Amino acid sequence: MVAGHVVDKEWSFEIKNLGLVRVSSSLLTKLRAYRQLTPNTPESGGVLVGMYLNSGGALLINELTPPQQTDKQGRHTYYRSKSHHDLVRAIWKKSKHHSTYVGLWHSHPEPVPTYSPTDKTDWLNAINYSKYEGNKLFFFIVGQTHARAWLGVNRRFGRKIELIGEYKFDD
Ligand SMILES: [Zn+2]
Secondary structure, eight states: OOOOEEETTEEEEEETTTEEEEEOHHHHHHHHTTOOOSTTOOOOEEEEEEEEOSSSSSEEEEEEOOOOTTSEEOSSOEEOOTHHHHHHHHHHHHTTTOEEEEEEEEEOSSSSOOOOHHHHHHHHHHHHHSOOSTTEEEEEEEOSSEEEEEEEEEETTEEEEEEEEEEEOOO
8 A cells, every 4th residue: 555666766656636756865865874773773853855846756855854952862752843943944045945844754763664643743733833835744754674654734624644655775
């Protein structure tokens, strides 16, 4: 039931009412580095940044904000501080408003990640209260062997969160 697939080391999803969403290989390399492979590695997280394109796909997700000093990182918990918003705003300005906030990412100490009730609350809050282009946000969880992506849609009749893709890391 997972629609995501790997093309030329990229990860992409075909999204209804949006089109092709690609995750750049450089972003995959960054996400890969946050895998919790040793018992001491804490959860990491931040914001996903992408560019809505006129050609060659609808959206390219190609940047992230890394964990900040003001975040709280535990083995099974992660608290994302407000400083990510300042970072995204700086990226947005520097890119002349091309690079924008498109979702959230964090890591989990499990091979194939599934979201927790806390994650779902966090994501629903993001869908309801954060500012973004359109009505869709992407949520990535980086597991130990796989990363997974969920799409959050803000619809008139309620919010929807669905699994849209899975990416297996090379080793
Ligand atoms: Zn989580």
